Amino acid sequence: MNRRKVLKVTGAGIIAQLGSVTSSFSAAFAAVPALAQQVDAFPSSPVRIVVPVNPGGNADRIARMLAQGLAKLWQPTVIVDNVPGAHTSLGVKQVVRAAPTGYTLLSSGDQLAVNAALGRKLPYSETDVRGVTRTIVNSQVLVLRPGLGITHFEEYVALLKRRPGEVSMALPIGHGSIYHLAVELLNQRLGTYTNNIPYAGGAPAFLDILGGHVDGALIDISSATQDVQARKLVPLAVTSTVRSKVLPDVPTFQELGVPDFVIESWQGIFVPRATPDEVVACLNHDITGVLRSREFAAPLEELGFVIAPSSAESLDQIVARDIAVFREVVAAAGITLE
Template identity: 50%
Template sequence: MPRRSLLQALRIATIVALCSAALPCAAQGAGDNGKPVRIVVPVSAGGSADKLARILAVKLAERWHQTVIVENVAGGSGTIGAAQVARAAPDGRTLLLGGEGVTLNASLFKRLPYDTNHAFRGVIKAVVSPQILVVRPDLGVRTFQDYVAYTRRKPGELALGLPGNGGIAHVAHEMLARQLGIRVNYIPYPGGGPATLDLLGGHIDATLITLAAVTDYVRTGKLTALAVTTPYRSKALPQVPTMAEAGVQNFAVESWQGLLAPAATPSDVVERIYRDAAAVLAEPATLAQLEEAGFNVVASNPRDLDATLTRDLPRYAAVIASAGLTLN
């Protein structure tokens, strides 16, 4: 294992050990009666969220000795799946594989079937990762500068697939478009998987997507990567420049994914799930698998994730208001 991955595994393992020492003994699973645990993924199968959820589900099922089901509940830009979790019994057996969409939707939608400020509590921020701009190889676009030139030469013609209408990719690209004076044709999909399949099939021209969803396609040359949105390059695709290196100043977007629970879930249940999920993420094989896919594993605790939600709600509200984006 590379030195960095080993150090990362040791760091997470230390966090888990400290948490375990501070907690009383508890039942193995998220629930005490053997009923299945559901991880609701609010987008279609095949994207980065789905990949992360299935890795966690397999490992948690082994640890808890009970069934852990991944359920894809796509639609409504993630709000349908989120609403199911918000309404679920707060017993730790229904979890949401969420990300920025939870906070983005609070501002994108005038009405939601739940109150974002009070519907969820953080369990674990599992990973962070860049968004990456990729195009089909036969488009004739090889660099980010080529992309900007193409979209200026043919305003509104380039078909850009979005993993979700109003998601982090939509907001990030809209920020880029306003800064660079470009215009594209947004094509929303119910998740990164369908958007990627249509891009591979030549039905759209490009997508901005969580890097882990397309690493293998970039490595094999099936997609051309132009830039990542973070201020740092990804270790999974180190040849891909950052937006700043490509000439876009003062631009940085880092996405996160993790588990959330209904707001009334007891703290001891949340802490138990966090401890076990963090232990899973600290396993060298799991850590290596996620990093190879393009995720950066952080395994931060419930309080850190709650702080992220609290911070991002007003932050994204300001960005969305300035961009004039709404979904209903």
């Protein structure tokens, strides 16, 4: 579908909403050609992608790869602007307050839902942004240190029930993170509890697991793949609904009898809530094209990422769903902000 066809659909939707008001109907028809020219020319100046985390991590890397692909497609420069701080809320706030023209984008993910679920005091509401498209999904894998002597999920569950609170689980990026919520949700599903140890990032958590100081973690597949393949970590299960292509021998939790435990980290593109539907549709069209290109997808898929473009409406639904699930986890686990 090209941009003209996208515009034709959304323009018709606008006209239909006007009903039988003749003057408004005529005005809408008159506006469509001008809007078509405006959208076809988009963007005519540099586009800014705000990344609300520090440079160097996966979220930053994915945003920069997307920016490179869009710059080739659009020709105007696409600028990646890292605005870290306050659990990503500083960067989100800048996008919320930007003009709703499609020239300021937010590259963010599940942290939007986590922040809302935890009840953090934020300078915006989760409804102040609207989705454009999801970009990637990065499911988690339950890994243990080899020295623990556990090789199957059933053995892990038996150990947890035999030694309640003694098995230690690393929490990459700390208390109140999606990894923390994943561990708590799994414990709720299994009727167990673990000794959860927060870390400032994935690297120090991995070092302690590999060094035998912590027993395991639920961690992104893309971060664990190399150590699993090198047999430095023992994988027990993945949190996706289907097996990972990079870890095909590792079963899903559904296969292991835990059907209601699905946790996925994801990233997506958002814009201010007032951004017109036509602009969102064109952004979705162009970004989806970049996501599906082999240049973008191949290196990420090799690490275990799943390229997962979506409709704008679907991304909004994903955020709402995750907020609801995470709020239940927070309430049941009694998680409070530190």
